[in-house]
Amino acid sequence: MLAVLLSGVLVAWMLRQAPAASTGRLPAPRTDQPRAAVSSRESVVFAGGCFWGVQAVFEHVRGVVAATAGYAGGQAATAQYETVSTGTTGHAESVHVVFDPSRVSFGDLLQVYFSVAHNPTELNYQGPDVGSQYRSEIFYTRPEQARIAKAYILQLQAAHDFARPIVTTLAPLPGFYPAEAYHQDYAAHHPDDLYIRINDAPKLVALQKVWPEFYRAQPAPAR
Numbered sequence: 001m002l003a004v005l006l007s008g009v010l011v012a013w014m015l016r017q018a019p020a021a022s023t024g025r026l027p028a029p030r031t032d033q034p035r036a037a038v039s040s041r042e043s044v045v046f047a048g049g050c051f052w053g054v055q056a057v058f059e060h061v062r063g064v065v066a067a068t069a070g071y072a073g074g075q076a077a078t079a080q081y082e083t084v085s086t087g088t089t090g091h092a093e094s095v096h097v098v099f100d101p102s103r104v105s106f107g108d109l110l111q112v113y114f115s116v117a118h119n120p121t122e123l124n125y126q127g128p129d130v131g132s133q134y135r136s137e138i139f140y141t142r143p144e145q146a147r148i149a150k151a152y153i154l155q156l157q158a159a160h161d162f163a164r165p166i167v168t169t170l171a172p173l174p175g176f177y178p179a180e181a182y183h184q185d186y187a188a189h190h191p192d193d194l195y196i197r198i199n200d201a202p203k204l205v206a207l208q209k210v211w212p213e214f215y216r217a218q219p220a221p222a223r
Contacts, residue, residue, distance in 0.1 A: 025210050026115045026161055031151035032107030033144060039102045041065060044109065045072045045139035045173050047092035048118030049126025053200035054095045056187035057117045057207055059219040063104025066223040068096045069186070070178040072139045079177035087131035094139065096176045098223070104214070106145055110152050112214060113138075114166075116206040121164040127199055136166075139173040146170050184222040 048054050051069040059067040071079040074091035078084065084091045099109065114120050118136060119127075126134045140146045153166050178184075186193075187200045208215045 029107035029152040036102040047094040047137040051093040052186040066098040120168045123167040136168040
């Protein structure tokens with residue numbers, strides 16, 4: 001009986017701590033790159049809480065070629081889960097997204113990132129996860145990405161699309177280090193995990209409901 005009671009308390013606490021959804025379908029960025037005329041590859045790294053859920057979202061986005069969980073913002077020597085989890089290495093749990101700009105624009109990815117992948121108003125935490133390693137940050141690989149992301153943040157702020165200020169920061173990608181194999185596609189491999197059911201499964205439901213034109217059932221692979 002005590003175990004059942006404690007389990008119920010844990011579920012209630014996690015539900016209260018789960019990242020809040022945005023106001024819904026966000027407007028398209030007024031500043032964006034046009035779709036490329038031919039198929040190619042571009043990459044960006046998104047950080048926004050535990051990488052399990054962020055990876056699960058982006059690998060179900062049409063035009064994403066690969067989505068890999070890992071670490072960005074710190075040095076290679078400390079890019080291991082046990083050390084990153086201390087919050088002292090400068091890393092953020094992140095997802096390296098490779099996409100085809102002829103099929104999905106960087107602005108499209110920003111709409112998904114800010115609306116369903118995480119809550120961009122939470123500073124150095126995301127739902128039940130606390131620490132700078134769970135910060136909201138975009139590590140860009142091209143100056144054009146920084147320009148588009150900055151303009152979109154200003155656009156959302158001006159329109160008051162969120163009840164609180166957006167705290168997402170932008171930085172050039174210093175390096176990306178893939179996470180350990182057991183973290184890759186964790187949400188897909190562990191759908192009954194309590195953390196996944198409460199924090200991450202709703203993100204996929206929201207992606208399909210809010211952005212049906214971006215959603216695809218077959219996920220892109222982790223690489």
